[in-house]
Amino acid sequence: MTDVLLVAGAVPTRPTVLVEALTKLRERGAKVYLACDFDPGRLGGAAELAEIRRLGTAKGPVFSNLVRGATPPVKVWLRASRDRWVREHARSAEVIVALDNNAVHTVWQLAHRNRRADAVFGLTPALKAVDDRLANPIRPGWRAALPSAPSPRLVASDAARRAGAVARLAGLVATGSRAMRIRPVRKMWAVAAAAPGVPERRRAALARRLQASMLNAGQPGSALAMAERVVPLVTDPRTRAELLGPAADRDLAAGRVPASLHDVVEGELARAELLRAGTHPIKAPPVVGRAFDLLFHRVLHFDSLSSPLSDDPEQFLAPLHESAIGRRFASPSGRGAKAEPATGRPPRALFLTGLNDNFLTPIRERYEAMPEVETRSLDMSPGTPVRTFLNNGRAKLIAHRLMGDSKYAREAQELFGPGLEWADTVFVDWCAVPAGLLSLVDPGTTRVVVRLHSFEAFTWWPHLVDFSRVDDLVFVSDHLRDLVVAAVPRLRGPDAPRLHVLTNAMDLRAYPAEKTPDARFTLGLVGISAIAKDPRWAIEVLRLLRAHDERYNLVLVGKEPSADVSAAAKAYCTAFEREVVELEAQGAVRRLGQRDDVPKVLTEVGVILSTSVRESFHCALVEGAASGAVPVVRDWPFFAGRAHSARTVFPDDWVVGTPAEAAARILELTATDDGWREAGRAAAEHALATWDWSVVQPTYDPLFLPPISST
The missing domain is CATH 3.40.50.2000 (Glycogen Phosphorylase B;)
Known part of the structure; x- marks a missing residue:
């Protein structure tokens, strides 16, 4: 009888093939054992043909963390190496079989500990190995002469691994949250993290571990002090952001401007670019969102009586504009044709309505009352398809700008496309989410006009709008224009829209009255x-x-x-x-x-x-x-x-x-x-x-009406 140990790290895609192979092994007189890293119930009828063992889940916080951070093949081996059932049957097995890629490393490890066994990958090689042993029992006889113990090299490797594990365990315990409740221990480790000569990678890993433990131990002040000592010794912006991030969050929560704000934003944007260019681009947009949430936090610009953006727009926004992410956002998509009004029919104006129309209504009513102008409104009220599309608009825009063509652009085309095709001019009040999502669409020959108010100047929206698809950008004052142009450099570039300063539309005739x-x-x-x-x-x-x-x-x-x-x-x-x-x-x-x-x-x-x-x-x-x-x-x-x-x-x-x-x-x-x-x-x-609107209204006509011919 031949003992066969099968190891499965992933659920078989075709359990019937496994059942068929197990049946053939049983017919050959083999006794089959199967260790799997998942619920055995997913193996179908295999349970009746083999003795099955599910690998135990990790126990203890240290081993749990070790398994959690490992790759799938290493996870299988870590669990198998701690399983007595697996070790016993691996020692007596004559054929050890890996059923999938996740099990290969485990079988390699087991074969080095039982050099008398054949180690193979797949069911067909397993059947062949059993057949070879049955057909020529003398051939594997030479394996019996091998020592049953692992090779000396493997013993030394295992000893080193165990020593390393013990050292890691000791380090984890010594730097854990319990230890960080003791003031002298915190001080000792803070000094160690900032000690000269430590390789940056190890310093960063230790500092991250200490920071997490100190925060979990309820010692945010110590965590901040440790990070401030370590950060000057670290060059990687991602690590700097990770270490300084909790301090920045703490300052903002307390209503203060973080001294580390630029470092954290710079690091988050660097991390986002690595994710975008690597194998996990889908993880980049939330990281950019985190950077935006810090840079445009309401505490900085709305809940206090000053704003660092207003004080020095270019310096404050430098981490964004100088980053690869910022340059990507500033890259123009352009348009396929120049905006030109159609001839032979009245001019057509499309207004986006349904959000905040406080300042738009008089403008829209003026052109609705003109018999020589055709007007429509695209309703963005709650419950409409456009409003639904606007939900979570920032995340959609970031994802599109980072990863190129997206389903959001196609959805934007479906929603805005018919209106753009109909209109000569589209007017968007507020340079916010509607303007950003509209700029996902090539407007063709339609003129796109966006009006920007004070609120948007202190948000991320002007940095997400593709202004190469906006023809005219309207401000209500010169000082607001100056601020926004300083904050958004591409408004000074060759693809920038025309800039206008036009006073708000106000009907003031209702206000003169006798005073009490x-x-x-x-x-x-x-x-x-x-x-x-x-x-x-x-x-x-x-x-x-x-x-x-x-x-x-x-x-x-x-x-x-x-x-x-x-x-x-x-x-x-x-x-x-x-x-x-x-x-x-x-x-x-x-x-x-x-x-x-x-x-x-x-x-x-x-x-x-x-x-x-x-x-x-x-x-x-x-x-x-x-x-x-x-x-x-x-x-x-x-x-x-x-x-x-x-x-x-x-x-x-x-x-x-x-x-x-x-x-x-x-x-x-x-x-x-x-x-x-x-x-x-x-x-x-x-x-x-x-x-008064009666005075101001003609200044808006060039946006909607074709120029009067001089001939």
Whole structure:
């Protein structure tokens, strides 16, 4: 009788072939044992023809980690080497068979420990080996003369492997989370990780292990201190990002700008490029998303009163623009034809609607009312196919830009293609997800117009839009254009769209109205939902005014900023609430909340404030001015002192630099009723003559109407 040991590391693709081979082995008088690394129930009828053993799962955290990180063939061997049943039958087997690639390494190892056995790969060679032994029993006799023990070389190799395993186990225990709860141990390992002369690969591996253990042990401060000591000794940006990432996350969660932000972003983008160019490109988009989440985190740009992007756009975004990923995003896809209006029929305009249409409606209504223009709207409301496609748009765009042609581009063609084919001009308000996904499609001869507001300038969207497929990019102010052009270098390149500055569409005729008798001493701030509106600045102005005259009061209109979005937002909102409650008790502040009757509310407001740290234009201020309220505009800090700022949007005497200057302007212009009313009339006249839609609307015509022939 011949003992045969089969090893299977993967489920056989055709179990019937295995059953047939086992039947033939039994017919030859062989006793068959089968070790498998999966549920034996998936072997079908093989259980009746062989003694089957499933390899045991790993026990203990150390061995579990060892198995988890191994390749499939090594996993099979690690489990088989710890299985007594396998070892016993391997020693007595005369034929040892690997049934698949994952089992080859295990059979090789077992054959070196039983040199008397034949080791083969596959069922047909197994049958042949058994037949050869039966046909010529003398032939394998020479194997009986071999020692039953493994070769000396293998014994030495095993000893070295076991010694290494013991050393690794000791190292894992010594650097585990339990050990990291002991302060002297943490300090000792931190010194070891930063010791001179350690190869970078080993230093990085040790630092990663220590960081994970310290964090698991609830010692984030020690983890940060260790990483800061090691990072200067590491050159690989990926390792630097991995070590500094937890510290960056911790700073952002606490409402702080991380000192390590650029290092982490640079490393994540380097890792994404390696994944994209390697065997796992599908893993690259989430890593790019992680870099974007850090670079455009709301704490950096929305929940505080400053922004590193505004301070120095080129330097802040250098890790993105200088990376291979950034260059890939900036690479233009181009278009197949130049945008040209059709002739022999009325011009056609397509508007993308259904998201935030606050600033779009007057524009769309103007061209809908023109009999010589044909208009359509592509609805992006919830439940529509376009809205469904827009969901998770950032991930779709990143995947497409990294991996080239994708199903997303084909879906975009299906959704946007008919509209692009019909229209002469497509107008997209907000340079966000619709603009990005629309740029997946070659627009042909259709003109694509995108309008970019302040919000998008501080997000990743302008960096994901393929501007080679956008013909015209519209801004509502010069200072916003300057910021975006500095932040997005390709807007200065040969494939850049034409840049326009066109004022928002505002119907101001509803705002002029007679003021109430008490309006002269009432300050109004309309729209306070964002921390960038900085309503605390208005509180400071109010305190200065009330020190002169307690008749001054403040009306706050709109939804208040949310404290739940970040620690930075919570800190601001807590301070704001404390100040407002104090002044409410004195009757100096009223909160009206969200109102639909703003023109009526403004009849009670004699001074309209713009207290923001940044604005693209500030429609609420202009509406207040149109109502006859005296405008007082803070010199928005994000843009103050630059070539274009609040001072180039509004008359210079409207703009102030400090709360003290604001209080001085208000005290001067409200000193008498006649003086206040005259200042309000002048402001209303300027607002209506400069920004009312009746004045502004012709500036939009070149985007939608063909040029008038001079002949």
